[in-house]
Amino acid sequence: MLLRCGSSSSLIFYALFYLCSVSAISGYKDTDEPTIRTMNEFSGYPFDETQLHSQALIVDGENLQKQIDELATFSDTPVPSVTRVLYTENDVIARRYIKMLMGLAGLSVREDAVGNIFGRWEGYEPNLAPVASGSHIDAIPYSGKYDGVVGVLGAIESINTLRRSGFKPRRSLDIIMFTSEEPTRFGISCLGSRLMAGSEILLKALETTVDNQNISFVDAARSAGYAQEKNDLTSVFLKKGSYAAFVELHIEQGPILEDEGISIGIVTAIAAPASIKVDFEGGGGHAGAVLMPYRNDAGLAAAQLALAVEKHVLESGSIDTVGTVGILDLHPGAINSIPSKSHLEIDTRDIDEERRNKVIKKVHDSAESIAKARGVRLAEFNIINQDPPAISDDSIVKAMISASEELNLSHKLMISRAYHDSLFMARVSPMGMIFIPCFKGYSHKPEEHASVQDISNGVRVLALTLAKLSQK
Ligand SMILES: *[C@@H]1O[C@H](CO)[C@@H](O)[C@H](O)[C@H]1NC(C)=O
Numbered sequence: 001m002l003l004r005c006g007s008s009s010s011l012i013f014y015a016l017f018y019l020c021s022v023s024a025i026s027g028y029k030d031t032d033e034p035t036i037r038t039m040n041e042f043s044g045y046p047f048d049e050t051q052l053h054s055q056a057l058i059v060d061g062e063n064l065q066k067q068i069d070e071l072a073t074f075s076d077t078p079v080p081s082v083t084r085v086l087y088t089e090n091d092v093i094a095r096r097y098i099k100m101l102m103g104l105a106g107l108s109v110r111e112d113a114v115g116n117i118f119g120r121w122e123g124y125e126p127n128l129a130p131v132a133s134g135s136h137i138d139a140i141p142y143s144g145k146y147d148g149v150v151g152v153l154g155a156i157e158s159i160n161t162l163r164r165s166g167f168k169p170r171r172s173l174d175i176i177m178f179t180s181e182e183p184t185r186f187g188i189s190c191l192g193s194r195l196m197a198g199s200e201i202l203l204k205a206l207e208t209t210v211d212n213q214n215i216s217f218v219d220a221a222r223s224a225g226y227a228q229e230k231n232d233l234t235s236v237f238l239k240k241g242s243y244a245a246f247v248e249l250h251i252e253q254g255p256i257l258e259d260e261g262i263s264i265g266i267v268t269a270i271a272a273p274a275s276i277k278v279d280f281e282g283g284g285g286h287a288g289a290v291l292m293p294y295r296n297d298a299g300l301a302a303a304q305l306a307l308a309v310e311k312h313v314l315e316s317g318s319i320d321t322v323g324t325v326g327i328l329d330l331h332p333g334a335i336n337s338i339p340s341k342s343h344l345e346i347d348t349r350d351i352d353e354e355r356r357n358k359v360i361k362k363v364h365d366s367a368e369s370i371a372k373a374r375g376v377r378l379a380e381f382n383i384i385n386q387d388p389p390a391i392s393d394d395s396i397v398k399a400m401i402s403a404s405e406e407l408n409l410s411h412k413l414m415i416s417r418a419y420h421d422s423l424f425m426a427r428v429s430p431m432g433m434i435f436i437p438c439f440k441g442y443s444h445k446p447e448e449h450a451s452v453q454d455i456s457n458g459v460r461v462l463a464l465t466l467a468k469l470s471q472k
């Protein structure tokens, strides 16, 4: 699927993009020379990697900031907040904007059945597995402009930067915009990348998944122009080895880089997330009439389980183990009614999968013993996802380190405690991530901010890293 034309402006970009791709294709067809010669003819001079180091990589930070600001206006809530939910009108407009920028960067654009968007700069050895970079542009309600966006617009700018430097990639470079990293609409995080990584569980779940308006995933996707063929979602799967490397640029979403005055974070591992839904059911009753010894209070069972989550997390003894009860609903939710039902959603993470799984086991045991002690029913204990952690690939880490060094940018190795599309890309490709500082570590709120300088530094490191990996 190429650009779909919903407005006259996208028509123009379609035309532009069409011209670009046609000329690129005919360029390849016209020559029988060895590919390396073709590359030299394209650039006008032989490729020399040393040209890439240092001052040759010039990022147009001001223009990139303008794009970030413009993308932020495609939002369901007013500036400075951003709300962009999967397959809504603003999401579709924002997607069109991304495809337009990819077209202007000379990338050939493709979309898969759930709307993951790929922009390719074909390398001079196009049969080799490409190198990819990308992130997401969906935004939870009332969040900020930079989460994910820096890794999409920044990656497109890294392509522009490499083009301006005269660089030609050996392996093709793909820029990817992942569908629905945030779980806002369907309760599934990293939907696009998880499916690309071949999750059969997700594939099955998507058949019955609905949003809170009872709109099915497939209907929502169709309304945005995707999933047109019935049962074609397996086409989203990527084979292992589809990419030689995947690198994601992202704001840190934590305070470490800013506190320590360091420009670049090089991610060595991404913590393993799990989420659990729990329902208790009790007898309910009148808050005045039912005396304490006769109650089966589903609300107190939930409260007790929330405290148990904290206890079991702390028992791990590691600062890397975390657990949160972010949702706690009581039914019927009246001051004079004993809760007859309660619902909790629990998030727990660790860089050590086994340690995290131990927490889940203990939480389950607690849920059962609390239910028994209070005479309520544990109606549901559903582990929604229990993902393994991801470890960055050594050679990508080395490439990111040497890129930072050649650009004279201070850097440190760190762990990503939030998870990203990279967690799932790591299942099908060697993976690495580049972090940049963000204001006070704020994220998922309107105050989220990263400076033009920090973003530009990140784009330069990304550009040089992609260049190195594409030559391998
Ligand atoms: C990095 O610093 C070295 C030595 O100070 C300098 O020669 C080089 O040009 C600098 N590179 C960049 C990209 O600024």
Ligand SMILES: *[C@@H]1O[C@H](CO)[C@@H](O)[C@H](O)[C@H]1NC(C)=O
Pocket: 214
């Ligand atoms: C949701 O939609 C399905 C199919 O259209 C329908 O069968 C079901 O009753 C609806 N559920 C609710 C809660 O409205």
Ligand SMILES: [Zn+2]
Pocket: 136, 147, 148, 181, 250, 420
């Ligand atoms: Zn993100």
